[in-house]
Amino acid sequence: MAAFQSRDFTLLWFGNLVSLAGTEMSRTAITWQIYQLTGDPLALGAIGLARLIPLVLLALGAGVLADAFDRRKLMIGAQAAMLLSAVILAVTSQLGLASIWVIYAVTALSAAANTLGMPARQALVPSLVPGEHLAGALSLNITAWQLATVAGPSLAGIMIAAAGVGAVYWIDAISFLVILGMLLLIRSRPVPGERRDVSLRAALDGLRFVRRNKLILSTMLLDFLATFFSAATTMLPIFAQDILKVGPRGLGLLFAAPSAGAVAASLVTSVTGAGKRQGPLLLWAVVIYGVSTAIFGLSGSFWLSLLMLALTGAADTVSMVVRGTIRNLETPDELRGRMVAVNMLFFAGGPQLGEIEAGVAAKLIGGPLSVAAGGLACVLMTGGVAAASPELRRYTDSRGRQAAHEPSAAIQAAD
Numbered sequence: 446m447a448a449f450q451s452r453d454f455t456l457l458w459f460g461n462l463v464s465l466a467g468t469e470m471s472r473t474a475i476t477w478q479i480y481q482l483t484g485d486p487l488a489l490g491a492i493g494l495a496r497l498i499p500l501v502l503l504a505l506g507a508g509v510l511a512d513a514f515d516r517r518k519l520m521i522g523a524q525a526a527m528l529l530s531a532v533i534l535a536v537t538s539q540l541g542l543a544s545i546w547v548i549y550a551v552t553a554l555s556a557a558a559n560t561l562g563m564p565a566r567q568a569l570v571p572s573l574v575p576g577e578h579l580a581g582a583l584s585l586n587i588t589a590w591q592l593a594t595v596a597g598p599s600l601a602g603i604m605i606a607a608a609g610v611g612a613v614y615w616i617d618a619i620s621f622l623v624i625l626g627m628l629l630l631i632r633s634r635p636v637p638g639e640r641r642d643v644s645l646r647a648a649l650d651g652l653r654f655v656r657r658n659k660l661i662l663s664t665m666l667l668d669f670l671a672t673f674f675s676a677a678t679t680m681l682p683i684f685a686q687d688i689l690k691v692g693p694r695g696l697g698l699l700f701a702a703p704s705a706g707a708v709a710a711s712l713v714t715s716v717t718g719a720g721k722r723q724g725p726l727l728l729w730a731v732v733i734y735g736v737s738t739a740i741f742g743l744s745g746s747f748w749l750s751l752l753m754l755a756l757t758g759a760a761d762t763v764s765m766v767v768r769g770t771i772r773n774l775e776t777p778d779e780l781r782g783r784m785v786a787v788n789m790l791f792f793a794g795g796p797q798l799g800e801i802e803a804g805v806a807a808k809l810i811g812g813p814l815s816v817a818a819g820g821l822a823c824v825l826m827t828g829g830v831a832a833a834s835p836e837l838r839r840y841t842d843s844r845g846r847q848a849a850h851e852p853s854a855a856i857q858a859a860d
Contacts, residue, residue, distance in 0.1 A: 448582035453631045454573040460627030462589040467620025469597025474613040480682040490804015495549040499557035508564045508786025516565035523562025528621035530555040535614035594704035602697020651787040663834040664768045665791040671731045674822040683812040689747045702751045703758030710759035724840030727767040731827045734760040739820030742813050
């Protein structure tokens with residue numbers, strides 16, 4: 446909590462919390478609106494494609510921009526574009542002009558803005574707090590995201606039932622005004638330091654490093670495969686309306702359940718830590734994630750479904766903590782920003798492609814079987830990664846501490 450002693454960090458944290466909650470409300474409303482317009486699971490899966498294309502095109506460049514320009518100004522531009530997206534959705538929905546193509550186009554615009562702003566947002570925090578408070582500040586940012594993903598979908602379900610999706614989009618627009626106000630109030634500026642050229646070579650440095658570091662590559666691949674095969678979130682409107690029959694309020698709870706599990710897991714890991722055998726822990730966490738997804742897909746009980754979704758959130762949080770620890774210990778400071786940009790392609794690209802895959806599978810074999818099959822495929826793919834990566838199976842925190850002080854051959858080669 447010492448990070449809150451910084452006025453600028455407190456402003457940014459509060460703005461992020463409000464903005465993220467609004468974004469999660471909007472995401473819930475978009476999935477509900479598309480399913481109401483089409484009744485087609487394939488149309489739900491196409492949301493992932495609308496978000497994936499800007500990510501693939503812009504992710505590497507976004508990391509370079511975050512190193513070359515004022516990160517606060519990049520954030521302001523990104524949030525302003527996302528504000529415009531929310532206003533367009535609100536106006537078209539309330540005027541009865543919304544169509545799936547309008548929603549897809551606006552979703553792509555918002556995804557492009559988010560992709561350009563994400564590296565800047567992550568890199569801005571170290572300039573706002575003293576070095577001794579940085580770890581706490583990063584933990585608080587994770588907490589803000591988890592709180593937003595619990596509150597946002599729950600509130601969205603209530604608002605959709607009471608006032609329709611247009612009201613949700615207006616709330617999202619207001620949330621962007623809040624963070625824009627906070628960013629304008631921030632007085633601190635990034636400490637001047639080395640600025641890299643905005644070039645293709647600079648963008649490719651992160652790719653070269655990740656390709657040569659098999660341990661980091663395996664963690665990213667594991668993240669991608671898990672979210673690709675077990676992306677059940679987009680199919681939640683099908684479960685809420687057709688299978689569990691709980692309506693928009695139940696949909697909000699289904700969306701919030703994984704984040705509730707994530708909050709519980711983060712509280713436990715903050716006290717107990719991740720242990721020494723972090724490689725095996727990561728692999729088992731992803732296995733639990735897949736098994737829980739499969740059980741959710743086959744469940745006809747609302748409460749069992751909530752429990753399984755909460756378990757996926759808890760397992761994903763443990764996995765995220767271990768993956769983040771490994772990557773930060775294995776990456777030299779001068780490559781860390783671009784490593785984050787490459788990682789965006791994996792941790793964000795996996796869910797978006799997974800939404801497409803889930804939509805196609807649901808169209809062919811139905812929503813429940815598609816989700817259950819994806820969970821089982823996640824378990825099988827995890828076994829494949831474990832077999833192909835002995836470095837990951839044997840990874841311990843003592844090895845990580847050594848790696849932090851003695852760069853590996855892959856790091857030296859990338860340099």
